[in-house]
Amino acid sequence: MIYVGIDIAKPNHFASAISSDGEELIKPFKFTNDNDGFQLLISKLDPLDKDSLTIGLESTAHYGDNLVRYLVAKNYKVCVLNPIKTSTMRMNNIRKTKTDKVDPYIICKTLMMQESLRFVTFYDLDLMDLKALGRFRQETIKQRTRLKIQLTSYVDEIFPELQYFFKSGLHQKSVYALLCI
Template sequence: MAPTVILESTGHYHHAVIQFLQEHSISFLVVNSLVSHQAKNLSLRKVKTDMVDTHRLCELYTKRILKIIDNKELRNLTRQFVALTQMYVQIKLQFQAVVGQVFPDYRGISGDL
């Protein structure tokens, strides 16, 4: 069975590796960094080393837990995440404005909301 290279999506840094793998017809899987972060947190012991992270990603792959997400689906999820984040920021700003109107001295008493 041919090996599969598992990569964590790291901004633009992984693109050169992907190009190399495609040119040499090596199968690969790019894992979303949020998924890999969740995989790292599955263990009770919080050990942060590249070897442990790699081992956990391989375990997820062999157990078929990693799901291959196509670019369109990933783009859609990213847009939804950005939209939700923007809504969260707007709601927080509106909340701070209302609290500032109702309790003008709250910021000086309590600090950050």
């Protein structure tokens, strides 16, 4: 088996690869979080046997999503790790350092120590999209509610009689059109 660890960050990522024997196959290198950087990563992975590769990265908000999508689309086995697992491995490291060049190695070691790995599938990617869309919808509804409350308070201060002219309340297209004049 060959383990590839990728340390995710906003502008750049660091990656390295080790064999199951602990031999360093790819020294830690930096690549950008864009298509050019992803192609650099693939060019470094190409000489290795794709079927024996396992790629791991920590779950880090949305910063690694594009890379995960890219790798899954290229049929790589990708595993997103809980940062708590890698943190535990980091604590066991003698130097207890957290640097961009050490972290990919820690992620590789964490992959090696797992009894079973769960790989990201296209279904998981679709589920991530749905969750993001659901969260966006909830936030948008909360924001709309806050704005309606704010508008009502302004109208109550400036033109309190307005609410008596409309049986359906202030929040309808005709009232909004009237207020925009």
